[in-house]
Amino acid sequence: MSKKTRLRFDEVACDILESNDFQALKMEIHHGTSRYDHLVRVAKMTYRITKYTSRYNRDYTRAALLHDFYYDYEMDDMIWFGVFDYRRHPRISAERADVHFDLNKRQKNMIESHMFPFPGRVPRNYGSLVLMMVDKIVATYEVGRWGVMRVTRIAAMKTAKSTQNGVKKAVKGTRNGAKKVAIKARNTKNRVKNSKVMQKRAVRKAQKLSEIEKKGEK
Numbered sequence: 001m002s003k004k005t006r007l008r009f010d011e012v013a014c015d016i017l018e019s020n021d022f023q024a025l026k027m028e029i030h031h032g033t034s035r036y037d038h039l040v041r042v043a044k045m046t047y048r049i050t051k052y053t054s055r056y057n058r059d060y061t062r063a064a065l066l067h068d069f070y071y072d073y074e075m076d077d078m079i080w081f082g083v084f085d086y087r088r089h090p091r092i093s094a095e096r097a098d099v100h101f102d103l104n105k106r107q108k109n110m111i112e113s114h115m116f117p118f119p120g121r122v123p124r125n126y127g128s129l130v131l132m133m134v135d136k137i138v139a140t141y142e143v144g145r146w147g148v149m150r151v152t153r154i155a156a157m158k159t160a161k162s163t164q165n166g167v168k169k170a171v172k173g174t175r176n177g178a179k180k181v182a183i184k185a186r187n188t189k190n191r192v193k194n195s196k197v198m199q200k201r202a203v204r205k206a207q208k209l210s211e212i213e214k215k216g217e218k
């Protein structure tokens, strides 16, 4: 995105981006990233597509930026057959966005229909169609990237663990080797000691025999 384009996106969205309620979305986890990042990514792509198809409208970018304007605590009881109940978050997001940033009819339809073709509102304008597609593309990219990161992290952890085990085995092997060398040295020392004792005994025995022989001659 060129500097000029980036500035224009910021101009369109700066009041939303700077609001405390929107900044709080940086703490919300969404597709392995923050909800803030997801919304900005979707809004920037919507901005580019509508601009380059010559259908640019300020409403499209702003609605795209607000399409998931909800918090996790609001979804705590929204479990449907054991999974996240996606059907209610577009309405909650639209209501909050309307209170904070005063939506028009077109923007409301964009937010409320962004989950289409899943049950909910039907897209009724160009911006709604773009947002519906862009949200799915971005979500697929984010979930895919998150999956790759998880697999990479697990593989790295396994490698680190096997390396740690290898080092442990090597240390254990070295310790055992050192023990064996020490035992061999001790055995050799004992053998030398025993041979010295045997030598002394033999000398003493020879002396005794010579003494007996001398007494017999007398």
Ligand SMILES: [Fe+2]
Binding pocket: 067, 068, 089, 090, 114, 115
């Ligand atoms: Fe959504």
Ligand SMILES: [Fe+2]
Binding pocket: 038, 042, 067, 068, 135, 139
């Ligand atoms: Fe979304």
